[in-house]
Amino acid sequence: MRSRPSFLALGVAVALSxxxxxxxxxxxxxxxxxxxxxxAAISSDTRGNGATASPLTAxxxxxxxxxxxxxxxxxxxxxxxxxxxxxxxxxxxxSWCAPCLLELPHLQRLHAARSGDGLxxxxxxxxxxxxxxxxxxxxxGLTMAIGVNDPNVYRALGVRTLPTxxxxxxxxxxxxxxxxxxxxxxxxxxATVDRLLADDAAGTTxxxxxVFEGAGRLRVRWLRDLTGSADGVVGLPAGVAGGMRVVxxxxxxxxxxxxxxxxLARLKIDGGAGRLRDFGVAADGTRELLxxxxxxxxxxxxxxxSGDVRGIALPAPxxxxxxxxxxxxxxxxxxxxxxxxxxxxGAGEARAALREGSSGARSVAAAPGGGVYALxxxxxxxxxxxxxxxxAARQPSATRLLSAREADAVVGPQGVIAxxxxxxxxxxxxxxxxxxxxxxxxxLDEVSGRIVFxxxxxxxxDLSAADLDGDGRDELLVAAGRSVAALKAAxx
Numbered sequence: 135m136r137s138r139p140s141f142l143a144l145g146v147a148v149a150l151s152x153x154x155x156x157x158x159x160x161x162x163x164x165x166x167x168x169x170x171x172x173x174a175a176i177s178s179d180t181r182g183n184g185a186t187a188s189p190l191t192a193x194x195x196x197x198x199x200x201x202x203x204x205x206x207x208x209x210x211x212x213x214x215x216x217x218x219x220x221x222x223x224x225x226x227x228x229s230w231c232a233p234c235l236l237e238l239p240h241l242q243r244l245h246a247a248r249s250g251d252g253l254x255x256x257x258x259x260x261x262x263x264x265x266x267x268x269x270x271x272x273x274x275g276l277t278m279a280i281g282v283n284d285p286n287v288y289r290a291l292g293v294r295t296l297p298t299x300x301x302x303x304x305x306x307x308x309x310x311x312x313x314x315x316x317x318x319x320x321x322x323x324x325a326t327v328d329r330l331l332a333d334d335a336a337g338t339t340x341x342x343x344x345v346f347e348g349a350g351r352l353r354v355r356w357l358r359d360l361t362g363s364a365d366g367v368v369g370l371p372a373g374v375a376g377g378m379r380v381v382x383x384x385x386x387x388x389x390x391x392x393x394x395x396x397x398l399a400r401l402k403i404d405g406g407a408g409r410l411r412d413f414g415v416a417a418d419g420t421r422e423l424l425x426x427x428x429x430x431x432x433x434x435x436x437x438x439x440s441g442d443v444r445g446i447a448l449p450a451p452x453x454x455x456x457x458x459x460x461x462x463x464x465x466x467x468x469x470x471x472x473x474x475x476x477x478x479x480g481a482g483e484a485r486a487a488l489r490e491g492s493s494g495a496r497s498v499a500a501a502p503g504g505g506v507y508a509l510x511x512x513x514x515x516x517x518x519x520x521x522x523x524x525x526a527a528r529q530p531s532a533t534r535l536l537s538a539r540e541a542d543a544v545v546g547p548q549g550v551i552a553x554x555x556x557x558x559x560x561x562x563x564x565x566x567x568x569x570x571x572x573x574x575x576x577x578l579d580e581v582s583g584r585i586v587f588x589x590x591x592x593x594x595x596d597l598s599a600a601d602l603d604g605d606g607r608d609e610l611l612v613a614a615g616r617s618v619a620a621l622k623a624a625x626x
Contacts, residue, residue, distance in 0.1 A: 159549035159570050163583060164515075166541045168526030172583030178549070178572040180590045188349035190589055191339040192357035192619055196307035198396065199300070200290050204256060204281040207268040212256055212279055215306070221330040222302035223255040223323075226283070226293050229262065229270040233315040234297040238274055240320035241299070244327060245278040251331050252304075256281045260288070260296060299323065303330045342619065343575065348587035350624055351559060352577075355602075355609060356395030357619040360384025364593075364613035366410035366425070369600025374421055375439065379602055380611060381423060382618040383407035388423070388436065393602040395620065401441035407434060409552075409596050411455070415462040416481070424468075428452055433468070447485045450474035454535070456498040456506055469506045469518065471498045476508055476518055492518060497535040499543070507543065509535035515543055537566065544580075555580065556599035556608035559587075560623040567610050569594040575612065 158175035165171055177183055199222070201215040214222070225241055227234035238257065245255040258281035259267035271280040291300065294313070301310040301323070310326050312319060329336070342354065362385020370379050378398055380391040386406050390399045407425030413435060416422055425434035425443075430452050432445045450472035459467040459481075466481040476492035479485065489495075494510035495518070501507045506518045513532050516524035525543075532545035536553040544566060546553070552569040558577060559565060565577040565586060573594055577587035593615035599608040602620060610621040 159547050159568075159572070159574075161536070161544060161546040161550065161566075161568060161578065161583075162529060162532070163542060163544050163580075164525070164527040164529060166515075166525040166527065166543075171527075171542065174576075174578050174583040174585055176568060176570055176574050176576045176585070176588070178570070178574070180573055185346040187344035187346055187590075189341040190343040190345050190352070190354065190591075192342045192354035192617075194338050194340060195356065195358055195395070196303070196309055199302045199306050199308050200287055201306075202284065202287045202290075204258060204284065204287070205264065206256075207259065207264040207271070207280045207282050209264070212254075212281065214302075217254055217302070218306050219304050220252045220254050221304060221327060223253065223327070224281075224300045224302070225255070225257045226260050226288070226296055226298045227257055228260045228296055229274075231296045235274070236317070237297050237299070237315040237320070238276060240323070242274075242276050242278060244320075244324055248327060248331065249278075253327060253331065255279065258283055260293075301326050301330065304333070342614070342617070343589040343591035345587070345589040347585055347589075348577070351587050352610070352621045353624045355620045355622045357617050358382075358389075358391065358395055358397065359617050360389060361387060362406070362616065364595055364616055364618050365406060365408050365427075366596045367598050367611045367613040367618050368410040368412050368423060369598045369602070369609070369611050370412060370421070371600070372604070378421075378438065379600060380598075380618070380620065381410060381438070382613060383410055383425065384616065384618075388425075388441075389618075390438070391618075399439075401436075403434075403436065403441070403443060407436060410598075411457060413457060413468075413481075414460075414466055417463040424455070424457070426452060426455060428454075433470070444484070446479050446483065448472055449477050449486065449488050454497040456500045458500050458504060458506055469498050471495045471508065476506075489518060496533055499535045499538040501538060502540050507535060507538040509533070509543075509545060513545075515545075536568070551594065552597040554597045554599045554610075556610065557606070558599070558608050558610050558621070558623060560607065560625065567597050567599070569597050569612075 157178040160175050162173040163171035204212045256279040260283050264282050299312045303309045364384050366383040368381050377392045378390040379393045388401050388407050408427035411424040413422040413424045421438040423436045431448050435444050454471040456469045459465045468479050470477045476489045476495040477486035495508040497509040499507050513529040514524040533548045534546045534550050536544040549570050554567050564580045568576045573590050575589045575591045591614050596613040598611040602609045612619045
């Protein structure tokens with residue numbers, strides 16, 4: 135972090151006297167009365183300018199195995215949920231299936247050798263009743279558990295060929311799958327079982343970013359890949375129907391997740407949703423999101439459960455937006471900064487109207503207690519309704535109003551693509567998380583402007599915040615590349 139007097143312009147600063155210096159995106163905290171605040175320079179160098187990098191790794195996502203009960207032959211049942219802490223092999227076979235008859239002796243030997251180490255193997259007969267399945271298994275010399283097919287579980291697992299062998303780890307996650315059998319495959323299966331029994335972490339994480347400041351302060355709680363570019367992410371409050379807590383847009387769909395990252399629903403959106411914001415609850419109780427793209431001439435209002443979409447037309451290309459008014463019903467309002475100035479629309483309106491006298495507005499933010507602050511050309515900040523005069527502080531190079539309070543605000547350059555405030559670390563203080571076009575994800579202490587975390591994460595698109603686990607600390611939600619991730623304070 136590099137401190138500067140608050141009268142310095144924000145934007146991209148280049149040290150011309152040092153040929154190896156890199157540009158920076160300068161973010162500043164400014165006071166309404168013009169008194170000095172802080173300025174923090176976020177490097178645009180993706181190589182860390184000589185600093186030593188530490189990898190930020192994310193756990194790979196493995197689908198949860200169904201918590202079902204498999205009926206055993208000739209009697210009894212196997213509760214799959216009770217298999218936590220053991221490695222589970224589930225093999226679908228039939229007595230008429232020639233490849234199955236080649237595979238099963240290897241599975242039987244693996245069962246005999248490793249069942250005492252925590253392996254549970256069950257061979258599920260795909261088409262015989264309990265008595266016939268037990269007889270078939272006896273003729274083949276199988277002593278492992280023999281299951282009877284449940285069509286619901288069969289369909290849920292997507293079994294389309296025989297044999298199909300599924301390996302489940304001690305946490306109940308599907309780790310490997312083999313559709314069909316070929317000679318020698320038993321070696322790969324045995325090696326996988328050995329790794330799972332030994333809790334070998336190899337192949338369970340991937341590096342997502344390089345940390346140059348504050349290594350070890352944040353960890354990736356979960357990461358999910360999307361079908362297309364991760365354009366937007368938004369965190370939702372607890373209590374939303376269905377347990378939805380995170381929604382991400384990727385490609386032509388939006389995906390809802392619970393707090394642990396389990397996918398709950400997918401909705402197709404023609405043309406994609408772009409970036410996302412929470413628009414609260416409509417009068418009929420429907421949760422709505424906003425989908426938008428900078429430079430677009432309309433904003434989508436998306437009904438979260440049904441996927442119904444309606445548009446709000448804008449008078450000019452979009453620069454920024456802010457949600458104001460009551461969080462539910464008809465009291466919600468939207469304010470847009472466009473290339474022709476500020477425009478506003480109510481929750482049910484189909485077209486936003488320009489506000490007279492606001493042609494210079496280039497960025498907007500909700501004001502405490504209602505109303506809207508606008509950052510205008512020339513760096514002046516004021517309320518759109520004129521209830522208070524423009525601030526004495528002016529930041530001529532600022533183009534983004536990142537946050538605003540009654541007596542101070544945080545502003546930045548066009549190089550900042552997203553920013554969100556929250557309590558992300560375990561120190562009780564608030565931080566401002568900033569994402570830049572150069573790929574820096576940076577946390578700034580809101581009081582001092584000190585950089586407490588800085589990482590290079592390719593393809594950053596959007597940020598949001600939500601306390602997903604109810605511990606009083608926010609998870610930082612990141613949309614980058616083709617993935618969405620939830621970060622939290624390390625050790626929590």
